[in-house]
Amino acid sequence: MPSKINKDQIDLLLKELAKAYRGKYGKNARVELIIVGGGSIMINYGFRDQTDDLDILSSVAGFMKSPGSSLTGSHRQILLM
DSSP states (O other): OOOOEEHHHHHHHHHHHHHHHHHHHOTTOOOOEEEETHHHHHHHHOOOSEESOOEEEESSTTTTTTGGGGOOHHHHHHHTO
């Protein structure tokens, strides 16, 4: 089981995910990500320091499988949980 995720790790994960997405689909490709659950509470309200996972909804079908598959290490584990 991966360790807890903090806000700094979420920021790094989203930057790496954006880089992978741009590499696959081009820099002008657009996707909307909606972070829900504990991750959203942590980012938007700050009364939580960590979360167990990062729940993300995407406007692009298959988004999490395609660019996410190029991520490595703990970022990939978090993404594909």
